[in-house]
Amino acid sequence: MANQDFEETRATARLPNLDIEIVHRRAADGSAEQLTLSLRALPSFAAFAQQAEAGNPLLLWAKMMELVWQPWLKAFAPPLARPRRDG
Numbered sequence: 001m002a003n004q005d006f007e008e009t010r011a012t013a014r015l016p017n018l019d020i021e022i023v024h025r026r027a028a029d030g031s032a033e034q035l036t037l038s039l040r041a042l043p044s045f046a047a048f049a050q051q052a053e054a055g056n057p058l059l060l061w062a063k064m065m066e067l068v069w070q071p072w073l074k075a076f077a078p079p080l081a082r083p084r085r086d087g
Contacts, residue, residue: 005029016067017042 006025013020019040026033041047 006034016070017064018068 005028007028009024011022019038019042021036021038021040023036023038024033025036
């Protein structure tokens with residue numbers, strides 16, 4: 001099947017040290033679908049593995065999750081309480 005016979009939808013996200021791309025393709029006649037998920041780590045997954053071998057893998061995992069969730073945690077954090085100014 002030629003590539004133009006597919007309808008394609010792409011979603012991309014860039015997180016600290018991680019790029020994510022999701023591609024959904026559907027055949028124009030509705031006979032097939034394809035979903036592709038791509039992850040690209042910066043530095044590479046091999047560099048993460050070397051760090052895990054050298055140190056504490058649980059600590060490495062915790063740091064990676066902190067980096068991944070940091071934008072979301074900042075987005076949903078309650079605003080800091082501001083002192084009221086009367087006058």
